[in-house]
Amino acid sequence: MNNKLVINYTPGPTMLHKLTGFTKVFLFAVMSAAIISTFDIRLLVPLLIINVIEIISMKPDYKPIVVMFTITFFTVTLVGNIMLFLVSPGVGLTNVGAENIIWRINDRLYLSKEFLWYIFVFFIKRTASFASVIAFALATTPSEFASGLNRCGLNYKVCTIVSLAYRTIPDIANDFINIRNSMMMRGVELSKKASVGKRLKNTVLILVPLIFTAFGKVGNIANAMDLRGYGKHSKRTWYAEHEKTKWDPVIRALTILLLALTAYYIIRYRMIDPYPVDYWCPWVPREEIQQTNAIDTLFIIKWIRKLKGE
Numbered sequence: 001m002n003n004k005l006v007i008n009y010t011p012g013p014t015m016l017h018k019l020t021g022f023t024k025v026f027l028f029a030v031m032s033a034a035i036i037s038t039f040d041i042r043l044l045v046p047l048l049i050i051n052v053i054e055i056i057s058m059k060p061d062y063k064p065i066v067v068m069f070t071i072t073f074f075t076v077t078l079v080g081n082i083m084l085f086l087v088s089p090g091v092g093l094t095n096v097g098a099e100n101i102i103w104r105i106n107d108r109l110y111l112s113k114e115f116l117w118y119i120f121v122f123f124i125k126r127t128a129s130f131a132s133v134i135a136f137a138l139a140t141t142p143s144e145f146a147s148g149l150n151r152c153g154l155n156y157k158v159c160t161i162v163s164l165a166y167r168t169i170p171d172i173a174n175d176f177i178n179i180r181n182s183m184m185m186r187g188v189e190l191s192k193k194a195s196v197g198k199r200l201k202n203t204v205l206i207l208v209p210l211i212f213t214a215f216g217k218v219g220n221i222a223n224a225m226d227l228r229g230y231g232k233h234s235k236r237t238w239y240a241e242h243e244k245t246k247w248d249p250v251i252r253a254l255t256i257l258l259l260a261l262t263a264y265y266i267i268r269y270r271m272i273d274p275y276p277v278d279y280w281c282p283w284v285p286r287e288e289i290q291q292t293n294a295i296d297t298l299f300i301i302k303w304i305r306k307l308k309g310e
Helices: 021-036 041-059 061-088 091-096 111-141 142-151 156-183 196-227 248-272 300-306
Strands: 103-106 110-112
Touching: 021 041, 021 111, 021 142, 021 248, 041 111, 061 111, 091 111, 111 248, 142 156, 156 248
Parallel strands: none
Antiparallel strands: 103 110
């Protein structure tokens, strides 16, 4: 099983690997909907734990997963939170409904417990989404993904495009490496000996031959599919969509239960009786929540109002 790119291209031996494509797509769609629908950490943590258990049960190569998570953490979470602190330190008041300042630089820059809670909950939500995508990618081959989407009602031509897009990722990666090695043999410096700016400039030169190579392969695939009569019929079968295993009804039943709970949560707590703010916080009672406008927490707005004497 090739997990170098976290994308699974061959069926695996575990229970999750052996599920049908429709079951995997259905589970992933409902899990994503459940994560997207809430900012309540009491719901996000169980969803995160379920996805982590799924990943561990498939016994993957953890190195690429850790690398991807580390890159995401530093580029999105860390940098994003620093920028958020500089632009809108009062976001905790807007989304949590209270503000207990624990460190103050000046009137514009300060740190509150609710701000820390806000970024912590958002980190859990982002991590749960990341784990859900990784679990689905590890368990599902491109052909299973396409067949599952087709079983969900999507046109099989669109499903084939999705499958081909997945399968071209390793080809593009290999072409990139081959083109880079060829350019280095011709004297183009791409090693660590060159400066970062020079390496970036020379790396951009790889994009042109890489794009032409990719378009050439697309043309070959299109011609091969035309010669085999692809698209002649309104329906097609999928060799990757096998018979249901004994675990498929169980997983589908649990997924339907999760879907029902998600729908109940959205209707009950997001529409009928919505919580005053987006983020539940254990030390902020509901009756003491302060509702504010998110725009009012931006330091630029505060600065403009200060100039106007408001």
